Amino acid sequence: MKLVLIDFDGTITTKEVYTKFVLMATHPIRLVLAGLLISPAIVLYKSGMLPANKMRPLVARAAFFGVSEKSLTEKAERFVEDYVPTVLRADMLDTIRGHQENGDRVVVVSASISPYLNIWCSQMGIEVLCSDLVVRRGRFTGRYRYGDCSLHNKVEAVKRQINLSDVSHITAYGDTHEDFAMLDMANIGVYRGKAYVKTTGV
Template structure:
């Protein structure tokens, strides 16, 4: 197994934009997203005023749209969205860097606050070795609307990486990110790239 890890954030690093809102539009259409969004204005205001965290606000939005959806339907939507909509969002330079790491024998990993289900099909199509992201809670094959573990953001990215790879000191780590949610991950890497390729 390679001892070199190339770790990429997804939204804003591999892609040019966040993937969550386009996923909502893909699943429900602009009108429904707008209609539900209006009812969640208090949540957005609380987030802007820093009364609730980014992670909590995101989970509330997710719950309003997906609570009660069968797991099978959700996975089908994620796969269709991933294979149809992700590639046009991808930065060419990011894809070139991924290919360079793969060619060099490095293990390529995506660590993202986005939900794993809509990243993985695209990642698999590109030969990316692993996806670590936010996971959704399932009960009786139905989405509860909650996240199974904390939103994979900030310190949680490092915690999830350690959970998967244990002793990080045994790896040489390249890390790529674009936001404050990546800073803890960048800090533990041997080579960090902030908004750079």
């Protein structure tokens, strides 16, 4: 089996969409209150002292704790229909279709969150491994099931889902340092459209 691993934000899309979804899906009053609640973390993030993989779970917890699964899913459907198509890279869509036509197993591996990414990947007919928001009794807890799906967690997510002994070749696509671990595990890595030179690990 040939396996294709593709990051979403900035690789399939022209820009990061996580923040856009949070802003679109969260009530303005809650945005203000959440912003106040995690303001110390925001300051640290803006100053470069708190990495994105630590910031995103805090944002998700503040924005989505207690939110109805039905309500957020409906917003995610509108987001996928109205916004996501405006930021998709045509060349990457062609790349995905090419791999599908070749019979490759295509998996999006992303720090983006499950409500909208599950929908988009289902529409594309591809698998997804992402920051999976936990649901209990019909409401989101705001927590991630396996943590933020970035850096080495991308590799762990792939190993958890896929039996790599069945894989003969891996191609991976990414665009930031959060993808390096995933790119390092691939036979062929593509970083921002160019051949990737493997690192010593992240």
